[in-house]
Amino acid sequence: MLQLYDLKKSYGKTQALDGVSLNVSQGEILVVMGPSGCGKSTLIRCINRLTEPDSGEIFFKGKSVVDMSPEKLLRFRRRVGFVFQHFNLIQRLTVKENVMFGPVLSGMDSKQAEIRALEALNKVGLSENRDSLPRELSGGQQQRVGIARALALNPEIMLLDEPTASLDPILVGEVLDVMEDLARSTRATMIIVTHEVSFALKVADRIILMDHGKTVEEGIPTEIFAQPQSEIGKKYKRLLVA
Ligand SMILES: Nc1ncnc2c1ncn2[C@@H]1O[C@H](COP(=O)(O)OP(=O)(O)O)[C@@H](O)[C@H]1O
Numbered sequence: 001m002l003q004l005y006d007l008k009k010s011y012g013k014t015q016a017l018d019g020v021s022l023n024v025s026q027g028e029i030l031v032v033m034g035p036s037g038c039g040k041s042t043l044i045r046c047i048n049r050l051t052e053p054d055s056g057e058i059f060f061k062g063k064s065v066v067d068m069s070p071e072k073l074l075r076f077r078r079r080v081g082f083v084f085q086h087f088n089l090i091q092r093l094t095v096k097e098n099v100m101f102g103p104v105l106s107g108m109d110s111k112q113a114e115i116r117a118l119e120a121l122n123k124v125g126l127s128e129n130r131d132s133l134p135r136e137l138s139g140g141q142q143q144r145v146g147i148a149r150a151l152a153l154n155p156e157i158m159l160l161d162e163p164t165a166s167l168d169p170i171l172v173g174e175v176l177d178v179m180e181d182l183a184r185s186t187r188a189t190m191i192i193v194t195h196e197v198s199f200a201l202k203v204a205d206r207i208i209l210m211d212h213g214k215t216v217e218e219g220i221p222t223e224i225f226a227q228p229q230s231e232i233g234k235k236y237k238r239l240l241v242a
């Protein structure tokens, strides 16, 4: 459903993406791993052009995303759920209002959007917190709101950029559990950037490793770390046996 061809992106002299090609199938859970600065966020943000690639092609269900007009791009983004590392919740809105925001923006009437929001909050186990403000929640709960907000759009694909990276270690688990549950219960297509190796091994259909703006290794969880060829793959393998 998603094809990337030779995506490139530079920031000045930094080559953040150095020719990445990737195919993602409908319903696939793809995990992207790699050291900090290797281009993971750039890659995932290029998919819905939150970051504009310099060159390359992106096809979503056969349509070029690179060629979309601004209006088409806005409509496309509503089909893509994006979960950010730093939650990006609107602090003056309640949990429910944060989750309703997307559907309302895309033209849904508020009653309908409220139903959608409550369904999404239910999926992440936060129905009871619907009227709280973000600051009244723990980091883990805030990120679950971030996930509910993405879900409320009924997205065709979910992109999650290190959703647990800014959480205390004790709060990581609840967010990983919600993500695992989603991956198993919905058959959403998901691309998840994460450093959580055991989560990746458990939930991914396929894992790709990036280094210096390129994909350097890819495989299914049971095989990817068996005989890694890349330096990064070898490092992850050492982490696993340690
Ligand atoms: N907006 C930006 N301006 C300048 N450099 C950037 C910007 N975003 C990313 N970079 C650089 O591009 C490289 C890849 O970054 P990023 O995609 O965020 O990596 P990752 O998500 O894997 O940590 C890094 O060297 C980073 O410093």
Ligand SMILES: [Mg+2]
Pocket (backbone or CB within 6 Å): 040, 041, 042, 161, 162
């Ligand atoms: Mg990043």
